[in-house]
Amino acid sequence: MNHLDRLEAQSVYIFREAYRDFKQLGMLWSIGKDSTVLLWLARKAFFGHAPFPLIHIDTSYKIPEMIAYRNEKALEWNLNLIVGQNVDALANKQTYPDGAIDRIACCRALKADALKHTLDGTWPRWRLNHATRQLEPDTNPAAFTGVIVGARADEEGSRSKERYFSPRSQDHDWDVADQPPEFWNQYKTDFAPGTHVRIHPLLDWTELNIWEYIDRENIPIIDTYFAKPGGNQRYRSLGCFPCTTPVESPSQTVKEIIEELRSGKFANIAERSGRAQDKEDGGGLETLRREGYM
Amino acid sequence: MERMNVVIVGHVDHGKSTFTGRLLADTGSLPEGKLDQVQAWCAINSRPFEYAFLLDALKDEQAQGVTIDAARCFFKSDKRHYIIIDAPGHIEFLKNMITGAARAEAAILLIDAHEGVQENSRRHGYMLSMLGIKQVAVLINKMDLANFDEAVFNRIKDDYSQFLTSVGVKPSAWVPVCARDGDNLISPSDRMPWYTGLDVLAVMDAFHKELPAENLPFRLPVQDVYKFTAQGDDRRIVAGTIISGTINEGDEVIFLPSEKRSKIAKIEGFNVDPRSSIGTDMATGFTLTTQIFVKPGEMMCKTGAANSHIGTQFKANIFWLGKTPLVLGKKYKLKLGSARVQMGVKEIINVLNAAELSSEHKAEVGRHEVAEVIFQTQKPIAFDTADEHPLTSRFVIVDGYEIAGGGIVVENRSNRTGYTARLEFDSDWQMTSIDTVKRAQRSGHSAAIAIVFGDHSKELSKAIEIALFDTKISAYRIGASSPLQWERLVEMAYILADSGQVVIAAIAGTAHDVVAVSDPLSRFSIIPIDSDHCNIDSALSAIRGRI
Ligand SMILES: Nc1nc2c(ncn2[C@@H]2O[C@H](COP(=O)(O)OP(=O)(O)OP(=O)(O)O)[C@@H](O)[C@H]2O)c(=O)[nH]1
Numbered sequence: 001m002n003h004l005d006r007l008e009a010q011s012v013y014i015f016r017e018a019y020r021d022f023k024q025l026g027m028l029w030s031i032g033k034d035s036t037v038l039l040w041l042a043r044k045a046f047f048g049h050a051p052f053p054l055i056h057i058d059t060s061y062k063i064p065e066m067i068a069y070r071n072e073k074a075l076e077w078n079l080n081l082i083v084g085q086n087v088d089a090l091a092n093k094q095t096y097p098d099g100a101i102d103r104i105a106c107c108r109a110l111k112a113d114a115l116k117h118t119l120d121g122t123w124p125r126w127r128l129n130h131a132t133r134q135l136e137p138d139t140n141p142a143a144f145t146g147v148i149v150g151a152r153a154d155e156e157g158s159r160s161k162e163r164y165f166s167p168r169s170q171d172h173d174w175d176v177a178d179q180p181p182e183f184w185n186q187y188k189t190d191f192a193p194g195t196h197v198r199i200h201p202l203l204d205w206t207e208l209n210i211w212e213y214i215d216r217e218n219i220p221i222i223d224t225y226f227a228k229p230g231g232n233q234r235y236r237s238l239g240c241f242p243c244t245t246p247v248e249s250p251s252q253t254v255k256e257i258i259e260e261l262r263s264g265k266f267a268n269i270a271e272r273s274g275r276a277q278d279k280e281d282g283g284g285l286e287t288l289r290r291e292g293y294m
Numbered sequence: 295m296e297r298m299n300v301v302i303v304g305h306v307d308h309g310k311s312t313f314t315g316r317l318l319a320d321t322g323s324l325p326e327g328k329l330d331q332v333q334a335w336c337a338i339n340s341r342p343f344e345y346a347f348l349l350d351a352l353k354d355e356q357a358q359g360v361t362i363d364a365a366r367c368f369f370k371s372d373k374r375h376y377i378i379i380d381a382p383g384h385i386e387f388l389k390n391m392i393t394g395a396a397r398a399e400a401a402i403l404l405i406d407a408h409e410g411v412q413e414n415s416r417r418h419g420y421m422l423s424m425l426g427i428k429q430v431a432v433l434i435n436k437m438d439l440a441n442f443d444e445a446v447f448n449r450i451k452d453d454y455s456q457f458l459t460s461v462g463v464k465p466s467a468w469v470p471v472c473a474r475d476g477d478n479l480i481s482p483s484d485r486m487p488w489y490t491g492l493d494v495l496a497v498m499d500a501f502h503k504e505l506p507a508e509n510l511p512f513r514l515p516v517q518d519v520y521k522f523t524a525q526g527d528d529r530r531i532v533a534g535t536i537i538s539g540t541i542n543e544g545d546e547v548i549f550l551p552s553e554k555r556s557k558i559a560k561i562e563g564f565n566v567d568p569r570s571s572i573g574t575d576m577a578t579g580f581t582l583t584t585q586i587f588v589k590p591g592e593m594m595c596k597t598g599a600a601n602s603h604i605g606t607q608f609k610a611n612i613f614w615l616g617k618t619p620l621v622l623g624k625k626y627k628l629k630l631g632s633a634r635v636q637m638g639v640k641e642i643i644n645v646l647n648a649a650e651l652s653s654e655h656k657a658e659v660g661r662h663e664v665a666e667v668i669f670q671t672q673k674p675i676a677f678d679t680a681d682e683h684p685l686t687s688r689f690v691i692v693d694g695y696e697i698a699g700g701g702i703v704v705e706n707r708s709n710r711t712g713y714t715a716r717l718e719f720d721s722d723w724q725m726t727s728i729d730t731v732k733r734a735q736r737s738g739h740s741a742a743i744a745i746v747f748g749d750h751s752k753e754l755s756k757a758i759e760i761a762l763f764d765t766k767i768s769a770y771r772i773g774a775s776s777p778l779q780w781e782r783l784v785e786m787a788y789i790l791a792d793s794g795q796v797v798i799a800a801i802a803g804t805a806h807d808v809v810a811v812s813d814p815l816s817r818f819s820i821i822p823i824d825s826d827h828c829n830i831d832s833a834l835s836a837i838r839g840r841i
């Protein structure tokens with residue numbers, strides 16, 4: 001077994017534990033490379049299927065290619081897609097791009113709050129109808145008790161202390177100082193009513209591993225990660241366009257990206273360095289994470 | 295390139311995070327600008343710079359200068375990739391230390407040269423041995439506070455190596471370091487010329503990879519059985535991760551505790567080349583040649599090989615992390631392999647303070663204590679003992695919603711030979727004077743005991759009782775799902791059968807349990823009935839043929 005086989009086996013095991021123990025299970029799908037690898041691993045675990053809904057939080061400021069890619073793959077792979085959004089904040093123009101609030105507050109409103117209320121079913125959410133190919137109001141807004149998320153330990157400080165199965169309180173708070181023990185492949189699968197558990201199958205993967213696996217498995221990835229022929233700009237991490245800047249890089253293929261991460265100019269530069277909001281929280285994102293930001 | 299997880303442990307403030315931060319910095323493993331960023335943060339907040347801040351990323355950790363939870367960080371030497379797990383030393387966060395250490399293949403244990411061996415130096419040493427981590431290196435840190443004196447190093451080494459020997463840990467190296475200044479981390483220190491051994495990085499590179507458990511007997515805890523009919527997939531796939539051994543298409547397998555057998559039809563997978571054989575550590579799935587009913591939680595073994603034990607009682611060494619103590623008379627959940635079953639404590643043999651190694655008899659096991667305990671499970675499960683197969687001897691104990699302890703099975707204590715107690719009555723006990731033949735002549739049928747087992751034993755046994763009663767057979771049904779009750783069930787069945795009844799005894803166990811239950815009842819005709827594979831008509835005809 002090589003290191004990718006091991007990472008894959010560990011992730012598959014986590015997926016199966018989650019599916020066995022959480023009746024209301026869902027998976028966040030941000031369309032980025034990590035959550036697309038996550039989706040691929042789900043299909044590994046369940047022999048070609050993704051037997052639970054995929055949840056996408058649409059801030060309305062996503063790079064437009066992302067939404068197109070999302071809809072295309074959801075139809076092609078027969079995915080059960082659920083979409084949530086902070087409709088009020090957008091209608092009332094209470095966002096950072098509108099000039100109303102700062103970046104952190106905007107992330108909180110459009111991502112953390114929207115996620116919280118989409119997960120517990122208290123805000124309207126939409127489901128993809130494969131027959132009509134349209135999003136339609138979800139008529140069964142049950143609360144999710146298990147939510148699979150593509151967080152990686154190497155992303156930033158507080159994530160390096162995460163659990164594979166990480167409990168969240170009724171208010172979705174993450175109690176970092178009192179996390180459950182986790183050993184011998186046994187995880188926290190029992191939880192009190194009203195609480196839920198975030199499940200992290202990618203915790204041990206690095207950014208490089210993600211690309212190595214995309215290469216090995218030939219996973220189709222949204223092309224905003226690649227530079228256009230002759231161009232020198234691409235996204236390294238996908239977020240909302242007002243807060244994510246492309247990086248200078250001519251890489252046009254997965255192999256070129258891998259090379260760049262192994263020994264090239266990105267070998268020692270943090271992946272999220274293009275994400276402006278990280279810098280406003282002492283570099284840690286901890287405040288947002290504690291409140292439920294993925 | 296190879297990769298390895300290494301955990302950094304030791305008493306609070308002995309310099310684990312400083313060591314880890316300095317190692318990352320000296321090997322150029324920090325993201326560009328990270329060191330400057332932390333130094334700038336310290337300047338703004340007028341705090342002295344600490345390498346530990348590179349690891350202690352939580353706000354509470356930085357405010358209190360203590361590690362709360364283990365951080366994972368990545369770095370690479372010329373030899374391999376490392377994931378370094380920087381564990382907390384404070385006793386309050388022992389569960390986080392265990393979480394970190396359980397993921398590691400090797401450990402580095404730090405001792406402060408100025409403070410010497412402390413309570414958690416010992417407790418962590420003990421936990422390493424319990425978690426099965428065999429490769430350990432000890433660093434005597436803060437040598438600057440001991441004038442880089444060789445005598446101090448030797449004194450601590452002698453003191454601590456005695457302790458480690460007593461818990462069965464044999465360090466691969468002892469290195470004097472000054473973590474803060476980087477002495478002996480990645481190159482020899484000229485402040486300690488008397489030390490001629492390897493630097494820490496070389497010690498780490500000398501750790502060797504654990505061999506996969508390929509040579510142990512085949513074990514696969516069944517995690518789930520899938521049939522995605524709604525997605526148009528008709529395969530019935532038994533899924534799980536191979537803990538040890540290898541399996542091939544066509545191999546005959548046995549599931550424990552149900553003891554059902556089948557053959558591997560096909561090794562299934564998504565986006566992989568077809569294969570006819572698969573080995574240790576792979577997460578996989580199989581279709582079987584026959585449609586048997588197996589459940590998540592069973593242990594898949596190969597027939598004809600050394601298989602797991604089946605039992606309801608075992609002796610274990612445990613450590614307890616729960617906020618409330620482990621006590622008798624309370625229900626806990628056992629998670630071993632993929633099995634989940636209710637259990638209780640039958641006996642607490644002794645309780646040990648892992649820092650002092652002093653043991654005592656106590657009625658409960660408190661937080662952070664270790665103990666020798668006998669458990670009784672509600673249903674039979676499959677397990678191994680630590681000396682036979684360490685990986686499938688490990689379990690956790692869930693109290694309420696929380697994982698509150700962990701342990702290792704050391705001995706199977708299940709009573710498989712039957713229940714003899716109280717069937718031989720005291721000499722002044724008076725028994726019937728009418729013999730069973732006369733009773734059979736009167737009632738028109740002889741006595742018998744039908745033992746109905748399996749998942750549907752309750753419903754089936756009820757139906758049998760009514761059907762027999764309606765045809766004028768004197769039938770009496772008793773049943774108990776918990777093995778704790780089986781001894782009593784045996785005793786009642788004995789008396790009822792002795793009085794000429796057809797006894798229908800329902801147990802929620804397996805064919806294996808029938809043997810144990812029926813052994814002391816062998817005076818009577820015993821009719822085993824598998825409620826998962828037998829309908830009412832075949833059950834009735836089996837009974838009528840014997841009475
Ligand atoms: N003099 C001296 N001080 C050191 C050395 N290494 C660490 N320290 C100091 O010891 C203190 C504790 O260091 P940490 O690295 O936070 O200790 P720790 O073992 O990670 O502590 P916990 O994680 O809370 O258990 C800090 O103030 C360090 O600067 C050393 O080699 N010499």
Ligand SMILES: [Mg+2]
Pocket residue numbers: 310311312346360361380381382383
């Ligand atoms: Mg520390």
